[in-house]
Every structure is written in C-alpha cells, then in structure tokens.
Amino acid sequence: MNPSTDVSPTLAAEAERCRRQIRLGQYAGPTAGLAAGCVQANLMILPASWADEFLLFCQRNPKPCPLLAVTEPGRYNVPALGRDIDIRNDLPKYRVWRDGQLASEPTSLDDVWQDDLVSFLIGCSFSFEEALLANGIDVRHIRLGTNVPMYRTNIPTAATTRLNGPMVVSMRPMKAKDAIRAIQITSRFPAVHGAPVHLGDPALIGIARLDQPDYGDPVDIQPDEIPVFWACGVTPQSIISTVKPRFSITHAPGHMLITDVSNASLASF
Incomplete structure (x- = not known):
C-alpha cells in the first residue's frame, strides 16, 4: 500500500x-x-x-x-x-x-x-463509513456518537511462526437492502478492510451476545435489520492477548x- x-x-x-x-x-x-x-x-x-x-x-x-x-x-x-x-x-x-x-x-x-x-x-473502517453515509446508509454508532462495537470471533487468522489468534470484527446493523449496497460500496476499499466477512447470525462466527462487544459500545438492532460484520484493525490486539x-x-x-x-x-x- x-x-x-x-x-x-x-x-x-x-x-x-x-x-x-x-x-x-x-x-x-x-x-x-x-x-x-x-x-x-x-x-x-x-x-x-x-x-x-x-x-x-x-x-x-x-x-x-x-x-x-x-x-x-x-x-x-x-x-x-x-x-x-x-x-x-x-x-x-x-x-x-x-x-x-x-x-x-x-x-x-x-x-x-x-x-x-x-x-x-x-x-x-472509518474510511469506508464516509462512503456509506454518502449513499444514505445509516451508520448507527456515528449517529449515536458512540464507539463502533467490535467482537472477537472464531475466524482464525493465517498464522506465522509466532503470531496467531482470532480475527476481530466490527459490526454495523442495517436493513437488508442497505447491507447489499454496503457490500458493493466497501468492496471498493480493500485498503481499509473491503467487503464484509459475515452478515446475519453472529453465532456462526463465535459471537454469543451482540449487546456485549469485546471492544467499543453496543448499539441497538431493530427487528427489520441484520448485523453486518467487517474485519477489524483491532485484530492485532487479539493476537497480543x-x-x-x-x-x-x-x-x-x-x-x-x-x-x-x-x-x-x-x-x-
């Protein structure tokens, strides 16, 4: 880069x-x-x-x-x-x-x-949030003035001799149509995590409680929304641990x- x-x-x-x-x-x-x-x-x-x-x-x-x-x-x-x-x-x-x-x-x-x-x-991921906002997609933590919720997952990273550990993801709740558009938008930004790594059921990537993030602040998810997860630059802190x-x-x-x-x-x- x-x-x-x-x-x-x-x-x-x-x-x-x-x-x-x-x-x-x-x-x-x-x-x-x-x-x-x-x-x-x-x-x-x-x-x-x-x-x-x-x-x-x-x-x-x-x-x-x-x-x-x-x-x-x-x-x-x-x-x-x-x-x-x-x-x-x-x-x-x-x-x-x-x-x-x-x-x-x-x-x-x-x-x-x-x-x-x-x-x-x-x-x-703050970089692609600007593009999401420009396309009329609600970025909940920005609107609320809080920190983005982040979670340790069961997704393994590709290890080196001494470095290994699980990926951390950031989450933004979205309506299905906005999630589809968000995938299109963020795929244009591989230098800042690119497209999401998961959307939908958080249990599938080892997250038990969305209301209890490992880092950052929780945000509400409405009944017509799904959680969308991006790879996160807090992952090195998971590796340190x-x-x-x-x-x-x-x-x-x-x-x-x-x-x-x-x-x-x-x-x-």
Missing part, C-alpha cells in the same frame, strides 16, 4: 487541526466522524525483533490488517501519511501491553518510547491516527 498525501490544503489543514487538538490534550474521545474525508489508521507498535514477522502476518491477513505505512525503528513521524505526525502523541488514547496483558492506557507515549520500536499503521509478546503498544479501540490521506484516494475503482 502506498497512499498519497496529495490532498487539498483544506483537507490537510483539518487533519492537522484535529491532530494538534489531540496532541495538546484538548480532545480525548473516539475519532469516528472527525476530519471528514481523511483516512484514519489503526496502530500496532512492536520491538524491531518482532517487526519482520508482524509484516509477514499483515501480508497473510490483508482483510483485518491492510497496511498503510511502516516506520523505521525508533521513528515516530510518518511522512507517507502526513506532515508533522508524531506517533507518540497524535492518538487520543493508547494501550501499552506487557507480556500480553494490558498495562496502561496513556494519552502519550513519551514515557515508554524506545529506540527499537517499529510502528505499523493499518487501514480503518494470544501470543503475549514482552512489550507492545496499540491504539485504544476507536481512538485512531488521523492522516492527511484522502479517503477517496483509497478507492480501487
């Missing part, structure tokens, strides 16, 4: 404004709906000793882990995704993991940053990096 940051000055300025607010501690919530038109990215940070293998894992699992950019060890700027990005401070909330256990949820990584850390920026690396960092679910890349530039056709 080689996204372009050749976007309008207005769009880039809005992305920078949002990052600046986050960096200064003026915004700490989920980023869905912020900087309309701009790509948002999931984050996975690992020591360099894990980097090559996680890159291979992403290549084997492009649905949940579509790569947008990878940094050099110790680098915290990402020029491929925007000017003046500081990975250590430009996300509203992070998760620091030690031996596979969640150790803290800081709003800055300044105190835990290491010179051998490699950052992986992974496509986010499974394989328990000594040290790793992720975004807090729903708290993304806002980039200067335009959502429109990711459409494949």
